[in-house]
Amino acid sequence: MLDTRGHAGVVAYEPSELVVTARCGTPLAELERLLVEHGQMLAFEPPHFGPGATVGGCVAAGLSGPRRASTGAVRDFVLGVRVLDGRGRELSFGGRVMKNVAGYDVARFLAGSMGTLALLLEVSLKVLPRPPAERSLRLEMDETSALEAMNRWGCEPLPISATAWAAGVLTVRLSGAQAAVRAAAAKIGGEPLAEDEARRFWEAVREQTDPFFSGDAPLWRLSVPSVASPIALAGRQLIEWGGALRWWKTAAPAAEVRAAAAKAGGHATLFRAAEKSGGAFAPLSPELEKLHRALKKVFDPAGILGPGRMYPEF
Amino acid sequence: MGEAVPRLDAARQREVVRALRAFLPERALLWREEDTRPYECDGLTAYRALPMVVALPETEAQVERILRTCSAMQVPVVPRGAGTGLSGGALPRPDAVLLSMAKFMRIRRLDPKARIAVVEPGVRNLAISEAAASWGLYYAPDPSSQIACTIGGNVAENSGGVHCLKYGLTVHNVLALRGFTMAGEPIALGSEALDSPGYDLLALAIGSEGLLVVVTEVTVKLLPKPQAARVVMASFDDVEKAGEAVAAVIAAGIVPAGLEMMDRPATRAAEDFVHAGYDTEAAAILLCEADGTPEEVEEEIARIEAVLKGAGATRLTVSRDEAERLRFWSGRKAAFPAVGRISPDYYCMDGTIPRKKLGEVLRFIGELEKKYGLRCPNVFHAGDGNLHPLILYDANDPEELRRTEQFAAEVLEKCVEVGGTITGEHGVGVEKIDQMCVQFGAEELETFHAIKRAFDPQGLLNPGKAVPTLARCAEYGRMHVRGGALPHPELPRF
Numbered sequence: 001m002l003d004t005r006g007h008a009g010v011v012a013y014e015p016s017e018l019v020v021t022a023r024c025g026t027p028l029a030e031l032e033r034l035l036v037e038h039g040q041m042l043a044f045e046p047p048h049f050g051p052g053a054t055v056g057g058c059v060a061a062g063l064s065g066p067r068r069a070s071t072g073a074v075r076d077f078v079l080g081v082r083v084l085d086g087r088g089r090e091l092s093f094g095g096r097v098m099k100n101v102a103g104y105d106v107a108r109f110l111a112g113s114m115g116t117l118a119l120l121l122e123v124s125l126k127v128l129p130r131p132p133a134e135r136s137l138r139l140e141m142d143e144t145s146a147l148e149a150m151n152r153w154g155c156e157p158l159p160i161s162a163t164a165w166a167a168g169v170l171t172v173r174l175s176g177a178q179a180a181v182r183a184a185a186a187k188i189g190g191e192p193l194a195e196d197e198a199r200r201f202w203e204a205v206r207e208q209t210d211p212f213f214s215g216d217a218p219l220w221r222l223s224v225p226s227v228a229s230p231i232a233l234a235g236r237q238l239i240e241w242g243g244a245l246r247w248w249k250t251a252a253p254a255a256e257v258r259a260a261a262a263k264a265g266g267h268a269t270l271f272r273a274a275e276k277s278g279g280a281f282a283p284l285s286p287e288l289e290k291l292h293r294a295l296k297k298v299f300d301p302a303g304i305l306g307p308g309r310m311y312p313e314f
Numbered sequence: 315m316g317e318a319v320p321r322l323d324a325a326r327q328r329e330v331v332r333a334l335r336a337f338l339p340e341r342a343l344l345w346r347e348e349d350t351r352p353y354e355c356d357g358l359t360a361y362r363a364l365p366m367v368v369a370l371p372e373t374e375a376q377v378e379r380i381l382r383t384c385s386a387m388q389v390p391v392v393p394r395g396a397g398t399g400l401s402g403g404a405l406p407r408p409d410a411v412l413l414s415m416a417k418f419m420r421i422r423r424l425d426p427k428a429r430i431a432v433v434e435p436g437v438r439n440l441a442i443s444e445a446a447a448s449w450g451l452y453y454a455p456d457p458s459s460q461i462a463c464t465i466g467g468n469v470a471e472n473s474g475g476v477h478c479l480k481y482g483l484t485v486h487n488v489l490a491l492r493g494f495t496m497a498g499e500p501i502a503l504g505s506e507a508l509d510s511p512g513y514d515l516l517a518l519a520i521g522s523e524g525l526l527v528v529v530t531e532v533t534v535k536l537l538p539k540p541q542a543a544r545v546v547m548a549s550f551d552d553v554e555k556a557g558e559a560v561a562a563v564i565a566a567g568i569v570p571a572g573l574e575m576m577d578r579p580a581t582r583a584a585e586d587f588v589h590a591g592y593d594t595e596a597a598a599i600l601l602c603e604a605d606g607t608p609e610e611v612e613e614e615i616a617r618i619e620a621v622l623k624g625a626g627a628t629r630l631t632v633s634r635d636e637a638e639r640l641r642f643w644s645g646r647k648a649a650f651p652a653v654g655r656i657s658p659d660y661y662c663m664d665g666t667i668p669r670k671k672l673g674e675v676l677r678f679i680g681e682l683e684k685k686y687g688l689r690c691p692n693v694f695h696a697g698d699g700n701l702h703p704l705i706l707y708d709a710n711d712p713e714e715l716r717r718t719e720q721f722a723a724e725v726l727e728k729c730v731e732v733g734g735t736i737t738g739e740h741g742v743g744v745e746k747i748d749q750m751c752v753q754f755g756a757e758e759l760e761t762f763h764a765i766k767r768a769f770d771p772q773g774l775l776n777p778g779k780a781v782p783t784l785a786r787c788a789e790y791g792r793m794h795v796r797g798g799a800l801p802h803p804e805l806p807r808f
């Protein structure tokens with residue numbers, strides 16, 4: 001166990017360059033506070049899952065929040081990294097500029113690698129201005145209609161920045177210029193949420209403190225094409241990302257959940273469960289598994305970084 | 315440098331043609347010089363070499379067999395799209411098969427509801443947006459070469475365009491790839507979902523300059539076309555002021571759909587060529603676009619105008635209609651060919667710098683113009699700091715080409731020095747391979763080589779491009795200390 005929290009602090013931040021560079025141990029909350037002071041944000045809206053979240057952990061976990069479907073994932077905002085690989089070599093990839101195609105894009109590649117390839121020391125992220133206006137709306141709809149509506153809206157230039165459907169209620173967040181938000185709200189209809197209530201709601205979805213996430217049943221994350229038909233499993237469901245992310249609280253056997261995700265054109269991850277011995281991640285095809293092993297060797301030939309953290313084989 | 319320039323070996327050529335003819339139709343193979351000559355270079359015309367054989371497969375099964383055959387025979391393979399690349403990524407080798415993907419021209423599936431298109435790699439960038447237009451959708455990355463360049467080439471280079479500050483680069487707009495490794499093993503990366511299990515191999519493959527996989531299918535994201543767009547054209551009497559104006563726009567919390575800058579020589583060349591209505595007296599002009607709903611555009615245009623005025627713009631014109639908007643952009647999109655008209659040849663550079671260093675870098679380029687006796691207009695993807703200085707030279711004068719290369723090398727190294735990079739979107743190819751030694755240390759370069767070996771253990775796919783050998787860097791380092799004068803500048807440097 002290597003505690004990286006001592007390696008903290010923002011190294012460089014130039015709001016007009018839209019780039020921030022921070023050491024891996026910097027608390028995510030601290031970085032976000034700094035950005036807010038300058039009217040900016042991490043547009044992928046990362047979950048913290050507790051007060052101890054760090055910038056390095058956020059990039060290594062590769063998790064994005066409600067804004068993901070409209071703005072992009074962590075990897076889309078990673079511009080550069082400084083890392084220690086499994087041989088203890090300090091390496092730098094990418095940089096602090098928006099466009100950079102020199103060498104393979106190792107910085108993005110490392111996002112979401114769960115610390116199994118290298119230890120992140122420092123990351124540079126693209127940041128964006130906070131939208132001038134935001135409004136959340138609530139509509140009563142069954143699952144099929146909600147999926148249909150989210151995909152229909154997705155075909156139109158509407159400033160939708162988040163969606164969440166559960167138990168017959170669809171919540172939609174609009175973010176952008178005042179005029180755009182006003183026009184889109186009129187088009188979508190539904191009941192507006194008070195500003196405070198909206199903020200609390202999206203935070204609870206992002207942090208998984210919403211009541212949906214409580215209870216002992218395993219939590220599965222199904223990442224599927226947004227247009228995939230409703231998935232039928234025993235249990236409860238929360239849909240995000242315009243239909244592309246389907247959370248299930250279900251006791252259904254892993255094989256059944258994985259098969260349902262695969263049938264829908266996606267994959268399933270066992271996100272939270274008392275018992276994870278069957279592996280959290282969807283198995284890889286033989287060709288991809290071979291490449292994964294080879295790449296693991298490139299960065300960590302002795303296999304000392306997070307062994308078995310992603311897949312038992314490496 | 316370490317590697318010797320290989321030569322075309324007629325006996326070997328016959329052997330390879332025979333092996334490929336066993337399963338490829340006659341029309342899919344070219345080897346006579348008059349047929350292979352058109353493939354001798356890509357958009358970087360200063361480097362030329364004849365390929366041993368050109369293969370033009372039409373099916374994935376053929377691609378697979380070509381790769382298996384070449385792997386077994388130890389023949390290198392160089393993939394090629396439309397050949398508009400500007401770093402020599404598709405430069406042939408006399409000992410290699412040039413694998414043209416030009417016949418992969420079908421849009422396999424366009425799903426307007428899912429907002430995706432599944433296309434073959436030889437489909438032109440613009441053709442995707444044209445096919446999607448009737449559903450009000452488009453493919454966002456729009457390199458200036460979009461009427462000609464292919465999506466396969468875009469994937470290999472991680473190409474950008476004038477709208478990528480807001481809408482992202484190729485890597486942000488591609489959902490999945492299918493293709494083959496050099497060994498002929500099929501691989502599928504990404505999916506129609508927003509993420510996939512395992513490492514983000516898609517991020518590695520995009521921008522890998524044809525060194526890791528041969529791409530045979532690309533799934534791209536389509537976006538709803540904004541209802542309206544307007545562009546502000548602003549004049550400045552000083553280039554640095556224009557640079558500060560760019561920073562002011564961003565600092566005001568605006569992310570324009572496009573934010574481009576041209577200096578006076580580039581503006582004049584473009585104006586003479588396409589009559590876009592540019593202010594040819596300005597030291598620099600900025601084009602700043604807002605898109606969205608009509609109301610949103612009005613709101614943003616007003617903010618942009620106020621910021622630019624505050625930053626010292628001497629003239630502001632807002633496009634009144636779509637025709638005028640396209641006219642304003644036409645000059646920028648035609649900037650390279652426009653510059654091509656005022657000089658026998660031009661050499662396009664592609665560094666990215668932190669925007670705040672713009673003044674410093676432009677002053678530096680001005681000094682180099684004097685030092686080398688060469689002119690250098692500048693176009694700038696100002697929003698994301700990607701600078702395209704265009705050195706004007708005459709390729710028939712080897713001495714001038716040599717000075718041009720030194721000029722370019724100095725500019726790229728300056729980009730690294732100020733915290734930027736040697737290439738923002740055109741790739742390293744053969745062109746900037748020496749500057750890779752400046753940007754990266756030996757251990758990073760070794761890591762790149764190791765990644766290459768993970769995909770292509772024999773090192774046969776597009777060898778000698780993108781990542782320099784350490785021996786080469788050692789030699790370049792030595793030469794660099796001596797003042798950057800390369801021996802035998804007339805030889806293509808593989």
Ligand SMILES: Cc1cc2nc3c(=O)[nH]c(=O)nc-3n(C[C@H](O)[C@H](O)[C@H](O)COP(=O)(O)OP(=O)(O)OC[C@H]3O[C@@H](n4cnc5c(N)ncnc54)[C@H](O)[C@@H]3O)c2cc1C
Pocket residue numbers: 356357392393394395396397398399400402403404415435456457458459462463464465466467468469470471472473474475476523524525527528529530650651739740776
């Ligand atoms: C006038 C002009 C303007 C330009 N403007 C821009 C711009 O605004 N932004 C920008 O980013 N670029 C620009 N470019 C550069 C160029 O157009 C892009 O790099 C483009 O993506 C190259 O596409 P291509 O099909 O011509 O590829 P090629 O030049 O044929 O090949 C480029 C690279 O891709 C590899 N490759 C091609 N197809 C495949 C495949 N199927 N599988 C694996 N590898 C493959 C090749 O090996 C090579 O390394 C411009 C070029 C010109 C001439």
